[in-house]
Amino acid sequence: MNIGIVCYPTFGGSGVVATELAKGLAQRNHKIHILSYARPARLDTFQTNISYHEVNINSYPLFEYPPYDLALANQMANMIEFEGIDVLHVHYAIPHATSAFLAKQILGERAADIPIITTLHGTDITLVGSDASYKSVVDFSINQSDGVTAVSEYLKEETYKRFDIQKDIEVIPNFIDLDRFKKSNKSHFKKAICPNGEKIVVHVSNFREVKRVPEVISVFDQILKNDIKAKLLLVGDGPDRQRAERRCRELNMCDEVRFLGKQENVEEILSIADLFLIPSGSETFGLAALEAMSCSVPVISSNIGGLPEVNIHGETGYLCDLDDIECMARHAVDILKDEEHHEELSKNARKQAERFEMSNIVTRYEEYYKKIKSGLLKQPVS
DSSP states (O other): OEEEEEOOOSSSHHHHHHHHHHHHHHTTTOEEEEEESSOOTTOOSOOTTEEEEEOOOOOOTTOSSOOHHHHHHHHHHHHHHHHTOSEEEEESIIIIIHHHHHHHHHHGGGGTTOOEEEEEOSHHHHTTTTSTTTHHHHHHHHHHSSEEEESSHHHHHHHHHHSOOOSOEEEOOOOBOTTTSSOOOOHHHHHHHOTTOOEEEEEESOOOGGGOHHHHHHHHHHHHHTTOOEEEEEEOOSTTHHHHHHHHHHTTOGGGEEEEEOOSOHHHHHTTOSEEEEOOSOOSSOHHHHHHHHTTOOEEEESOTTHHHHSOBTTTEEEEOTTOHHHHHHHHHHHHHOHHHHHHHHHHHHHHHGGGBHHHHHHHHHHHHHHHHTTOOOOOOO
16 A cells, blocks of 8 residues: 555654554655654654655745644645555645645545544543534544544543544554564673662653653652662653753752653663653553653552553552552562562563564455455444
8 A cells, every 4th residue: 555644743652653653664665754743753764665755934024923733734635646556645634634624625536435534542532622612623633534543542532531533443552573582691791770779660751741751850859768779760741841850950869860851762762671660641552651660660650541551550560640640659668678579570571562462453454444345344333
């Protein structure tokens, strides 16, 4: 098939998943056309069967904000018509699903048999889409899609709860490349960071407020106060970094915390981790947690959103109520002090990650494309 994939180019979950899906489909000899306003972060090398198309936006004095959605729709229409696209798969409802509908309207009968598949990732529903300024557009765009998927059962239910959706939503979870994300021997790296055999605690995010990075530091402070020698590695960057740095200074523990910024090869850092913390206030799936688990790292997370579908309480790590620093610290101390318990959780974490193995999920998308393409849609929900 010729598959168009439209995504944001960011380090966030939707851009990563869309790009990795494109790679997986390309390996199966599908021809993939990725469309975005910049090259996606994970599309960092030449890939056979993958073409990248950039949306160009020209500025005019008339427009205070250039109309990206219109430029996107125009580029989608061109891609469908001139690249022979069989399926257009858009990641994120706004504005991608909206622009896809407009592109089909532009082409009319020439695009009548080209299905639009919309994958919902999270903030397009729980944050952006819930803004009253966009709700009617989200309703319309999802309902006009030929197929709709969500990355977790939680997100599926939230979508039905928040919007007037008449489409059946298929849950196809995010996935993991088990060959890339696996524990590897990086003892020299760990020795350089922890010359005295300290434990390593890791957090990875885009440092938005919802990720609660200062809370990670507060949990780590409690770990240190329980006489555990450890280092905290914070991977990523964003608007909450200054607050996190200030929390380090307030707790007088900056010597034990390292801000590593954005990292491409995060699996190398996860390979030396003893524990992963993700106290997010909103997480529709928890891809960062899954990546850690695939590297055999136990996870302590908040008990919200899609995280309980990934991190199994008492088996792969622990779930705590939102902002319950004491709960997270208590479980962290137990894990880091008990080697046998840590080893059991580590093995379970990797085993759980194997349920989300990349090729299985790519197959599910292939089958879904074929189902929608052939018109075998389920009846709309009432």
